[in-house]
Each structure stands twice: as C-alpha cells, then as structure tokens.
Amino acid sequence: MVNKLMPELPEVETIRRDLQQLKGIKIIDVKVIAARVCRNITPEKLAIRIKNKIISDIYRRGKALVFVLSDKKFLTVQLGMTGQLLVKSKQKNVEYDKAAKVVFKLSNAKNLIYNDQRMFGRICAVDKLEGIDYFAALGVEPLGEQFNVKYISEHVARRSIPVKVLLMDQKFVAGIGNIYASEILFEAGIDPRKRSSLLDAKQISAIVKASKRILKESIKNRGTTFRDYRDASGSKGRFAEKLKVYGREGLPCIKCKTLINNIVQAQRSTFYCPKCQI
DNA sequence: ATTCTGTCCTGTAGGC
DNA sequence: TGCCTACAGGACAGAA
Numbered sequence: 001m002v003n004k005l006m007p008e009l010p011e012v013e014t015i016r017r018d019l020q021q022l023k024g025i026k027i028i029d030v031k032v033i034a035a036r037v038c039r040n041i042t043p044e045k046l047a048i049r050i051k052n053k054i055i056s057d058i059y060r061r062g063k064a065l066v067f068v069l070s071d072k073k074f075l076t077v078q079l080g081m082t083g084q085l086l087v088k089s090k091q092k093n094v095e096y097d098k099a100a101k102v103v104f105k106l107s108n109a110k111n112l113i114y115n116d117q118r119m120f121g122r123i124c125a126v127d128k129l130e131g132i133d134y135f136a137a138l139g140v141e142p143l144g145e146q147f148n149v150k151y152i153s154e155h156v157a158r159r160s161i162p163v164k165v166l167l168m169d170q171k172f173v174a175g176i177g178n179i180y181a182s183e184i185l186f187e188a189g190i191d192p193r194k195r196s197s198l199l200d201a202k203q204i205s206a207i208v209k210a211s212k213r214i215l216k217e218s219i220k221n222r223g224t225t226f227r228d229y230r231d232a233s234g235s236k237g238r239f240a241e242k243l244k245v246y247g248r249e250g251l252p253c254i255k256c257k258t259l260i261n262n263i264v265q266a267q268r269s270t271f272y273c274p275k276c277q278i
Numbered sequence: 279a280t281t282c283t284g285t286c287c288t289g290t291a292g293g294c
Numbered sequence: 295t296g297c298c299t300a301c302a303g304g305a306c307a308g309a310a
Contacts, residue, residue, distance in 0.1 A: 008303050036287090063304075080304050082288080099288090118287045120304055134305080161281060170305080177303050226303070246303090266282075269301085 007079045008063060009142065009175030010218035011237065015085055016060040018232040019112075022087070026054045026107035027069075034101040037114070039122040040132065049125050050075055050104075062138050062174030066129065073127050078134065080120030086113045087232050139172045142211045147173055152204045156196040163199060164192035165266045167207075176211065179224060179246045182271045184210045186245040191277045192270045193263070217242070245271040 027050050032043035054070035067075040088111050099115035129135040140146040167181040185192045188206035223237030249262035253273040263270050
C-alpha cells in the first residue's frame, strides 16, 4: 500500500493518538535503511541509544512527534513532506514499502515503520529537546491559550512579511502549514498578501478564532487526505471534503462565486478569494 | 533581526 | 509509449 502523508498539525495529532497503543512497549531493535533521515546521530549510535528502552510517552509539539523513553531521553520524528509512521504486524519474508527508511522492531510483535519518499523528514535523539534547533525556537501551540489576540498583536507589530507566510512560520506559531494557512485566512476574510503589521484588532481576532475552529474540526475528521494519505490504521482523513479554498484555483468561491486565485508566496502555493479576502 | 531565495529529494500528473 | 516540465501538507542555510 502506497500512502503519502504530508502532515500539518491535525494529521500529526491524529497519528499521535493512534500511536498511544505503543505506550509501555519496548523497542527491541532498529533497522536504518536510509541514514539520511537520522539527522543528529549516526544509525549505529541511534541503535545503541534506544535499544531495550520502553516507550513511556508520545506527544506532539508543532508538527513533530516526541517519544519519551524509559531513560527520560527523547526520540523525535518530523515527518517533513512525505513521512509516515505506520504500526504493522511483523510478517516473515515480507518486503517493506519502497519508501521505508527506518524500522523499529517492538516487543509486541509489531513494527513501527518510518516511510519517507522524499527524505525531508528527520529523526533525532537527544537528552533534552532544546538540543534540537527546531524545538528550541518553536512558537506557541495554536490550540493553546497562549495563541491569542495579545500574543499576535505584540508579534505582528514588528513583522512586515505577508500574513500567510507568518502563519507558516513555526517560530511564531507551531503546526500550521500550507493547507491550513490558506483555509484559516479564507475563513477570517483576510488577504494572504496583507503585511502582518497592518492587521487590525478585528482581523487578529478572526485569525485566532478561525485557526482554532479549523484545526479542531480537522482533528475530529482525522486530518486532510488531499491525495492519498492514510493514517496508521489505514483510513483516510475526512477533512479534504471540507476544504474551502485550498486546491480550488479557478473554481467559484463558495461564498461569492468569484473565481479562486492561486499565487506563489515563499515558494508555496496560496489559494484565496480576491473578493472575500481583503 | 527579519525577509527572501535556493536547496535538499523522489514520484506523479499532465502536456506534447 | 515516452520525454519533459511543473508541482507536492516542510524546514533549513546563506544572502540581501
């Protein structure tokens, strides 16, 4: 089965919930097929470090998954554009998916398989999360209380970048990616090209509300399958059918019938309604 | 310090 | 069928 997964917060959160079944399970061995995905450690050292450790917790921070091991040290997984974490029963003489880059062999007769076609993802092992630049610099969680009007107002004062690019800046807010940035700004009625410092209080409030509502609803729907993503249990996310602008270039806006625009910002496509978003 | 651009990779879809 | 280009839910380094 070829599954692609291009995960933002709701997709990673869905996987985190699926992976709770691994709590208390021991990592027996790890087989690294592509060393590139091990970013701060060699495959040999990774194996020594995590072998025979029990997975005591699995949580999410931004778009990253954090495995807390029985020695209180961390194994982190960032899925990048095409990373997947799948729990599969061990089977003899069955070849792994071509995209399989790391296989964690577990004490419950299952494998945790890390697939990553493009290898933009990264696996790290550290004593403290701050030892990884990504975590050290990560901004607030968009579903947390800290992501509020006051926080955004203080930050945008000195930011001139387009608001859509700001929403994707993980140092500002952790977990929003290309799809949800477009969706949030459509719901908030804000032009994605608008300079962040020019947002007024009403617009900032709309961003807070739209972010929380959309991310929560997507989690409820187990994320967005825009192409062929499947979660760890093999099901599709259902949020794709609820997308209102992403991928709808040239189609009528669901509110005003104006044709949806597609532009490029920071090398990523942005979709918006030129009439509803100002 | 912030912003912008190019780059890391592989695979697939669409045009000719 | 095949070849070529464009594009893909991310995040960095280095330049401006």
